[in-house]
Amino acid sequence: xxxxxxxxxxxxxxxxxxxxxxxxxxxxxxxxxxxxxxxxxxxxxxxxxxxxxxxxxxxxxxxxxxxxxxxxxxxxxxxxxxxxxxxxxxxxxxxxxxxxxxxxxxxxxxxxxxxxxxxxxxxxxxxxxxxxxxxxxxxxxxxxxxxxxxxxxxxxxxxxxxxxxxxxxxxxxxxxxxxxxxxxxxxxxxxxxxxxxxxxxxxxxxxxxxxxx
Amino acid sequence: xxxxxxxxxxxxxxxxxxxxxxxxxxxxxxxxxxxxxxxxxxxxxxxxxxxxxxxxxxxxxxxxxxxxxxxxxxxxxxxxxxxxxxxxxxxxxxxxxxxxxxxxxxxxxxxxxxxxxxxxxxxxxxxxxxxxxxxxxxxxxxxxxxxxxxxxxxxxxxxxxxxxxxxxxxxxxxxxxxxxxxxxxxxxxxxxxxxxxxxxxxxxxxxxxxxxxxxxxxxxxxxxxxxxxxxxxxxxxxxxxxxxxxxxxxxxxxxxxxxxxxxxxxxxxxxxxxxxxxxxxxxxxxxxxxxxxxxxxxxxxxxxxxxxxxxxxxxxxxxxxxxxxxxxx
Numbered sequence: 001x002x003x004x005x006x007x008x009x010x011x012x013x014x015x016x017x018x019x020x021x022x023x024x025x026x027x028x029x030x031x032x033x034x035x036x037x038x039x040x041x042x043x044x045x046x047x048x049x050x051x052x053x054x055x056x057x058x059x060x061x062x063x064x065x066x067x068x069x070x071x072x073x074x075x076x077x078x079x080x081x082x083x084x085x086x087x088x089x090x091x092x093x094x095x096x097x098x099x100x101x102x103x104x105x106x107x108x109x110x111x112x113x114x115x116x117x118x119x120x121x122x123x124x125x126x127x128x129x130x131x132x133x134x135x136x137x138x139x140x141x142x143x144x145x146x147x148x149x150x151x152x153x154x155x156x157x158x159x160x161x162x163x164x165x166x167x168x169x170x171x172x173x174x175x176x177x178x179x180x181x182x183x184x185x186x187x188x189x190x191x192x193x194x195x196x197x198x199x200x201x202x203x204x205x206x207x208x209x210x211x212x213x
Numbered sequence: 214x215x216x217x218x219x220x221x222x223x224x225x226x227x228x229x230x231x232x233x234x235x236x237x238x239x240x241x242x243x244x245x246x247x248x249x250x251x252x253x254x255x256x257x258x259x260x261x262x263x264x265x266x267x268x269x270x271x272x273x274x275x276x277x278x279x280x281x282x283x284x285x286x287x288x289x290x291x292x293x294x295x296x297x298x299x300x301x302x303x304x305x306x307x308x309x310x311x312x313x314x315x316x317x318x319x320x321x322x323x324x325x326x327x328x329x330x331x332x333x334x335x336x337x338x339x340x341x342x343x344x345x346x347x348x349x350x351x352x353x354x355x356x357x358x359x360x361x362x363x364x365x366x367x368x369x370x371x372x373x374x375x376x377x378x379x380x381x382x383x384x385x386x387x388x389x390x391x392x393x394x395x396x397x398x399x400x401x402x403x404x405x406x407x408x409x410x411x412x413x414x415x416x417x418x419x420x421x422x423x424x425x426x427x428x429x430x431x432x433x434x435x436x437x438x439x440x441x442x443x444x445x446x447x448x449x450x451x452x453x454x455x456x457x458x459x460x461x462x463x464x465x466x467x468x469x470x471x472x473x474x475x476x477x478x479x480x481x482x483x484x485x486x487x488x489x490x491x492x493x494x495x496x497x498x499x500x501x502x503x504x505x506x507x508x509x510x511x512x513x514x515x516x517x518x519x520x521x522x523x524x525x526x527x528x529x530x531x532x533x534x535x536x537x538x539x540x541x542x
Contacts, residue, residue, distance in 0.1 A: 035218060055219035055261070058248070078249050079315060091288075091317045097248045098318070101219055102241070102263050145314065152313070157292040160308040160449065165297045184449035185312025 039101050043067060044113030050100075059103055060084045060095035063110060071111035071140045075187070082186035085141035086110050092148035111140035114147075122206060123147050126199040134190035142186045146200045149182045150207060172208035214251050221263040225391050225424055231262045233393025233422025240264050240424060242284060243319040245311075246327045254337050255328075255344060269322075269426055272296075278431040283322035283424070287377065288313060290321060300430060302439035302458050306380035306476075309443040312450050322425035325378060325388065325405065326417070329371035330452055331360065342368045343413040358518035359452070362526075364480035365514055369413035371480060372452075373406065379476030380441055380458045382484045387429040393422040399429070406481035435462040435470055438540055442533035443476070444525060453477030455526040457533035461497065468492045468501070473534075475509060478526045485509040488530070497538040502531040 036052040041062065050066055060077075063069045063086070075083035077096045084095040087109040114121035123143050126132070133139045150171065158168035161181035169178060179200055180193070188196065222228040232238040238260035241247055250256040269282035272293055279295060290296060291307035307316065307324075319327075333339040333351040340349035352360055352370050361372040386402035400418055407415055419425075439460035445451040456476035462469040471492035473485040488509040495501040506527035513523045 037219065055217065056214045078252065079245055082312070082314060085314055092314050093318050094245075094314045097244050097315075099219070099241070099244065099248065099261075099263075102221070102244075102265055148313070155292075157288075158297065158304070158308065159313075160305075162308075165291075165301050165304045165308070181449050182313060185314045 037101060040104055041100065041108060042106070043069065043108045044110060053101065055099065055101045057100050058096055059086070059098040059100045059108070062100040063095060063108075069110050069112050073137055073140060075138065075141075080187075081138070081141075082145060083138050083141040085144040085186065087144060087148065090151075092145050109144075111144060114143070121147070122203050123199070126202045127196070130195045130199040130202065131192075132195040132199040133188070133192050138186060138188045138190075142183070142188065142196055145183060145186045146196070146203070149179065149200065150204055152182070153178075153204075154207065171204065174204065215254065215257040215259075217258055218260045219263065220260060221266060223266045223268075225267055225269070225426055226395065228262055228264050228267060229391055229393045229395075229422050229424045231260070232424070235260045236421065238262055238422075243286070243323045245315050245319045246323065250328060250335070253335060255335055264424070276432070278429060278433070281321050281428045281430070283320060283426050283428070285321045287311075287316040287319045287321070287324060290377075291316065298437070300380070300384060300433070300436045300439065302436065302441045302460060303377065303380040303384065303430075305441040306376040306443075306456075306458060309441060309456075310376040310452075321377075321428055324375055325381075325425060325428070327375055328416075330374050331371040332356070334371060343371055343409070343416075346412070346414045353516065356518060357516045359454070360516060360519055361480045362478050362513040362515050362519060362522050363475070363483055363510075364408050366409050366411065366413075368411050369409035369480065370516060371409070371413065372477060373479060373481050373483075374452050374477075375482065376441065376443060376453065376456060376476055378402075378406070378482035379456055379474050380439075381428070382474035382482040383439070383458050383460055383472035384433060384436055385431050387431075388425055389427040389429060390419065390423050391426050392420060392424075397426070402428075403482075403484050409480050433460075435460050435472065438463070438537055439472070440533055440537040440540065442529055442536065444529050445477075455522055455529040457526075457530045459530070459533045459537050461492075461534070461537050463497060463538065466496050468495050468497055471505075471534075473505065473509060473530065475526055475530065478513075478522050487511065492534075497534070499531065499535065502534040503527070505534070506530040 039053040040049045063072050073083035075081035079094045079097045086095045088106050153171045156168050158165040159181045161178045162168050239258040241261045241263045269284040271282045273280040287307050291304045297304045333341045334344050339351045360370040381402050388400045388405050391397050441458050443453045443456040453476050458474040460472040471489045473488040475483045488505040491505045491508045
């Protein structure tokens with residue numbers, strides 16, 4: 001689906017309109033081919049309307065090919081590598097396995113949306129400080145996942161590495177094993193895992209001194 | 214990906230009508246199975262009915278038990294404090310599968326509907342009775358290390374991959390549905406998935422257009438002492454080679470009641486009543502556990518590459534029972 005052009009892209013202001021989505025029971029005739037639809041998405045706080053989007057288009061392809069937000073990466077395109085991890089309504093998900101058309105009314109955040117004015121997000125700064133990458137291809141997904149990891153840990157939820165699911169560790173008690181398990185959806189073929197762990201540890205320590213993840 | 218018509222519905226009535234009236238239509242919720250398989254042409258629906266906006270995303274608790282909406286995400290279910298306290302096996306099973314990103318997307322009903330990971334099912338050039346009825350089974354004489362040893366037939370040896378379903382198999386769960394004609398029914402969980410028989414393309418008892426609306430869990434005191442153990446090729450993010458969901462009701466030195474199910478080794482979520490019978494009335498010792506494991510695997514039919522699973526499943530079950538027996542209820 002990478003051959004779609006970007007001529008249909010117009011940024012707009014204002015509320016999201018889902019009126020152009022077909023609500024099927026009214027029109028039961030099967031299509032001969034895919035019917036394009038107008039799709040409006042809220043990405044990093046900005047509304048974008050795609051006037052004629054093929055419904056097959058994944059959220060990842062919209063971000064990269066239509067909106068020019070190439071920070072989210074396409075690794076496996078099958079939900080196995082985590083390079084496309086973005087936040088939808090505050091939760092980390094995989095953009096490659098999501099249909100963009102299904103995400104109207106959702107709040108989508110990509111790696112490009114983390115920057116505050118011109119200041120890097122603390123997790124971005126920590127990845128640089130700890131040299132937590134080599135080629136960098138998986139890094140945006142790693143960072144989006146790591147931010148969610150600390151938010152989830154602050155809520156006190158367990159993982160597969162938690163011995164007793166009724167007694168999850170607090171944010172300041174996360175073991176290395178817990179962090180590794182909670183990051184297992186992000187593959188780094190360069191093997192930068194020790195430094196990724198160190199970067200996450202640094203931001204975790206900041207949070208346990210009072211800041212909110 | 215083949216072209217399709219996209220429809221978003223906001224009520225169960227409209228959704229079941231939309232799918233029920235179109236033979237090539239499917240429901241779309243988390244998409245973690247559907248979109249993956251559509252990208253490799255294993256699934257080619259002509260209509261995709263988005264049910265993500267249906268009001269089925271709550272977990273309700275009452276004196277009869279817990280009622281899980283079909284759209285409750287796997288992570289929400291695993292992290293729910295009531296689930297963790299009353300059915301720890303379910304929380305542990307869900308957390309042992311996939312990754313946080315996938316669990317944040319995948320839904321309760323979608324987990325029940327997930328498809329096998331059999332590589333021949335996923336390869337449109339291979340023979341597969343499940344994908345193309347009557348085409349044969351390339352797995353039986355092929356690379357079958359990951360395949361099932363229980364519930365197999367000459368038509369299909371595909372393994373059911375769900376951890377969550379293995380836990381649900383010991384929890385007396387019920388699956389509530391709505392049909393295109395507007396009627397509803399409650400299906401006992403252990404009758405929901407079908408054995409492959411000579412029709413492996415039929416995986417569940419659901420009719421076309423029938424929508425799962427809830428999964429009900431009854432109040433089940435013995436589930437407080439329950440556990441899920443998963444054994445696999447790496448420590449995380451991998452499907453099971455063998456897994457066990459177990460629960461014990463202990464009365465001092467005697468097992469009053471036991472629940473046992475196996476995952477990673479069978480063609481459907483595999484409750485083991487023979488093993489439960491062997492355990493009942495016995496002391497919680499390694500000897501009892503091993504006898505239960507022998508009973509659970511008595512009917513195993515291994516193939517060329519997966520004979521190791523017979524002993525692996527037995528040891529997995531013994532270790533799971535040993536762990537849960539030592540656990541406070």
